[in-house]
Amino acid sequence: MKPLHRMRALLASSLALLMFFMASLACTANDTLFIRLTDTPVPTATPTPLPITTKFKVGESGVVVGLSEFAAVSLPASAGPLVPGIGGATCFPNTRVTVLDVSRNINDPNDETIYYLVQCSGRGWIAEYQFSRFNRGDKAIVQTADGSDARLYRQSDVTSAPLDQACPNGTEVSVTGLTANPFNPNDRNIYVQVRCGTVSGWLLEEQLAPLK
Structure with a gap:
């Protein structure tokens, strides 16, 4: 056989073997020989609604x-x-x-x-x-849980001496100050300074409602 014919025959045999090998691989493509790379989904945090009514909602x-x-x-x-x-x-x-x-x-x-x-x-x-819910300059209404008059304190501390005059429930007041208790860091009340008629004193935020 001439060298050129021999080379062509060898090339044809090689191509046939390569095609057979590729066909075999195609049959096992779903086996563990091939590990398919897939995108790992990124976990997303799903907000869990709180089972209670909160003081503020999103957007407020x-x-x-x-x-x-x-x-x-x-x-x-x-x-x-x-x-x-x-x-x-x-x-x-x-x-x-x-x-x-x-x-x-x-x-x-x-x-x-x-x-x-x-x-x-x-x-x-x-x-x-x-x-x-309040800031200085706001107007609010005294609204206690039991409908009683709101006791006014001399300082932003429920253990301080109250004023002689309480602020009647349902009274419109002007907010003049806002603070936490500077004397007791464990006191989690918010103190609002208000002007009730001619009297000025501190009461608890929970004793006020926004003026509608």
């Missing part, structure tokens, strides 16, 4: 409450109390911000506090006891 706005007019309030990066050493955003008292999300403590199921995600110097979570 509230006012940041601090211990003073000038000390910024820390906003942790996750829903829960501030953890020392872990950064977060800050917000100054009396700043009105919009609620972006609502959650309980994601790390402690025994913590019954509601936390709200807000945007201030950055995004962070604020506890409900640091977040008020």
